[in-house]
Structures are given as C-alpha cells and as structure tokens.
Amino acid sequence: MAGRTARLVLLAGAAALASGSQGDREPVYRDCVHRCEERNCSGGALRHFRSRQPIYMSLAGWTCQDDCKYECMWVTVGLYLKEGHKVPQFHGKVSLNAWFWSTVFHTKDTDLTEKMDYFCASTVILHSVYLCCVRTVGLQHPAVASAFRALLLLMLTAHVSYLSLVHFDYGYNLAANVAIGLVNVVWWLAWCLRNRRRLPHVRKCMVVVLLLQGLSLLELLDFPPLFWVLDAHAIWHISTIPVHVLFFSFLKDDSLYLLKESEAKLKLD
Numbered sequence: 001m002a003g004r005t006a007r008l009v010l011l012a013g014a015a016a017l018a019s020g021s022q023g024d025r026e027p028v029y030r031d032c033v034h035r036c037e038e039r040n041c042s043g044g045a046l047r048h049f050r051s052r053q054p055i056y057m058s059l060a061g062w063t064c065q066d067d068c069k070y071e072c073m074w075v076t077v078g079l080y081l082k083e084g085h086k087v088p089q090f091h092g093k094v095s096l097n098a099w100f101w102s103t104v105f106h107t108k109d110t111d112l113t114e115k116m117d118y119f120c121a122s123t124v125i126l127h128s129v130y131l132c133c134v135r136t137v138g139l140q141h142p143a144v145a146s147a148f149r150a151l152l153l154l155m156l157t158a159h160v161s162y163l164s165l166v167h168f169d170y171g172y173n174l175a176a177n178v179a180i181g182l183v184n185v186v187w188w189l190a191w192c193l194r195n196r197r198r199l200p201h202v203r204k205c206m207v208v209v210l211l212l213q214g215l216s217l218l219e220l221l222d223f224p225p226l227f228w229v230l231d232a233h234a235i236w237h238i239s240t241i242p243v244h245v246l247f248f249s250f251l252k253d254d255s256l257y258l259l260k261e262s263e264a265k266l267k268l269d
Contacts, residue, residue, distance in 0.1 A: 022088040023073065023076055023077075023088035023090035024090055026076055026088065028075075028076055028079060029072050029073070029075075029076040029090075032068075032071075032072035032075055032076065033065075033068050033069055033072045036068035036071065036072060037064070037065055037068050040064055040067075040068065041063075041064035041065060041068065046064055049064050049067070050064075054142075054143070056142070056143040056146045056147065057142075057146060059146070059150070062146075073090050074259075076088070076090075077255075077259065078259075081256075081259070086252075087252055087255060087256065095124060095244065097120055097123075098120035098121055098123065098124045101113065101116040101117050101120045102117050102120070102121070102237070104116070104117075105117035115163070115164065115168070118163070118173055119159075119160050119163075121177065122156065122159060122160075122173075122176070122177055122180075123156060125177055125180050125181055125184060126152045126155065126156055126180060128184050128188075129152065129180060129183060129184045129187065130145075130148065130149055130152055132184065132187045132188050132191065133145050133148045133149075133187075135191070135254070136187070136191045139258075159173075159176060178216075178220075181213075181216065184209075185209050185212075185213050188205060188206075188209045189206065189209055189210075192205050192206040192209070193206075199254075199257065201250060201253035201254060201257065202250070202254075204246055204247075204249055204250035204253070205247070205250045205254075207246060208243055208246050208247045208250065211243050211246075212240070212243055215236055215239050215240060215243070216236075218232040218233070218235055218236035218239070219232070219233065219236055
C-alpha cells in the first residue's frame with residue numbers, strides 16, 4: 001500500500017513539473033500581466049473596462065484579468081518571433097489534465113479516478129469542438145463563439161451531473177462521446193476541405209482528424225491483449241501521442257498565419 005501511495009505522489013509531482021505551458025512561465029509574460037492588471041483592473045480603469053465590454057463577453061465570464069492574459073500572450077508571441085524563437089504554448093491545461101487523470105486511473109482503479117478519467121476525456125472532446133467553432137466562426141462572429149462556449153459548458157455540466165448523481169451509465173457515456181466526436185470530425189473536415197488550397201497547413205489538421213477517427217475504433221472494437229500486455233485501449237493511448245504532436249504543429253502554423261494576416265491588416269490601416 002505504501003509503495004502504491006509513493007508512486008502516486010511521484011506521479012502527481014511529475015505532472016506538476018511537466019512543461020505544459022512554457023509561455024505562461026515567461027518573465028516577460030508574467031510582468032506584462034502584472035502591469036496590465038495594476039493599470040486596468042481596479043478602480044476607475046476597471047469601471048471603464050466593464051462599461052465598454054460587450055455584453056456577450058460579460059455573460060461568458062470574460063474578466064479584466066482574462067483580457068490582460070490574452071493581450072500579453074500576443075505581446076510575448078511577438079517578442080518570440082522577433083528574436084527568431086518558436087512560438088511558446090500558453091494555457092495548455094486541458095489535454096495535460098486529461099492525460100494526468102488517465103495515468104492515475106490506469107495506475108489505481110477507484111471510483112474517483114475512473115470518473116476523473118472519463119470526465120476529463122469528455123472535456124477534451126468538447127474543447128476540440130469549441131476550438132473548431134472559434135477557428136471557423138468565432139474570428140468573424142465572437143458572440144457566436146461565446147454563446148457556443150456557454151452551451152458546451154452546460155452540456156458538460158449536465159453530462160457530469162447525470163453520471164455522478166443519477167447513474168454512471170457506461171453505454172450512455174460512450175454514445176455521448178462518440179456523438180460529440182462525430183460532430184468534431186465533420187466540422188473540422190468540412191472547414192479543412194473548404195480551405196485546403198488557400199491554407200496548405202490545414203492538411204495536417206485533416207490527417208489528425210482522420211487518424212483520430214480511425215484510432216477510435218480501438219476503443220469500440222476490443223480484442224485480447226497482444227502478448228498479454230497490450231490491449232486495444234493501451235494501443236489507443238500510445239497511438240494518440242504522435243497525433244497530438246501533429247495537431248499542435250497545425251495549431252502553431254495556423255496561429256502564425258493568423259498573426260501575419262493581422263499584421264498585414266494593421267499596416268494597411
């Protein structure tokens with residue numbers, strides 16, 4: 001028992017030290033956020049921020065601190081590019097959290113770790129759908145993206161509440177995740193196909209979507225473990241690692257494209 005506890009403590013420590021969001025730890029970013037919050041997030045400046053904030057952003061819970069983090073993220077990205085460095089990751093908590101709880105659950109199967117594994121997996125799928133909405137619709141219509149985010153949060157709350165308080169139904173959980181996953185696949189693929197000639201880097205996104213859809217069959221079509229070690233679920237976990245690396249590469253390329261497009265518009269103005 002003591003050995004298992006020690007392994008879990010070490011695992012939690014390793015997850016806390018994992019390099020999930022390099023940009024968040026940059027002194028330039030932290031100093032920028034601190035100065036921005038001091039300047040804009042108290043007293044008359046805060047009242048001014050709230051008075052000019054669109055109602056949909058207020059309803060979505062967008063705070064002055066969130067605004068500072070967003071603005072300082074782009075300041076930091078600009079400095080990285082100016083110095084010839086790669087774009088750092090910011091706020092990378094959702095996927096890392098899901099992998100952490102998945103690892104804990106497969107290390108020690110309890111009611112709590114099982115629920116955290118399942119709920120975090122659902123969160124990742126919904127987050128991918130939200131990212132798709134932001135990229136395909138939200139840049140031109142931010143109010144739509146904010147409303148859609150609120151809808152997804154309500155769906156997640158209802159899903160978690162039902163499984164936690166009413167009945168932990170494995171069949172329902174699988175069906176719900178498959179349904180949302182199909183929405184995610186169709187939406188991303190439709191956008192990729194429409195923009196594949198104009199934006200060559202979307203091919204990476206297409207490969208990611210198709211691979212994830214194919215690999216998901218490992219979750220549905222189970223088979224006995226190979227060499228009594230690697231079952232379908234284990235192979236699925238291993239296979240998704242390079243897919244996420246490719247998806248991050250797409251996000252990086254797409255962010256750089258949007259940044260250049262934004263700089264071009266500023267020059268024209």
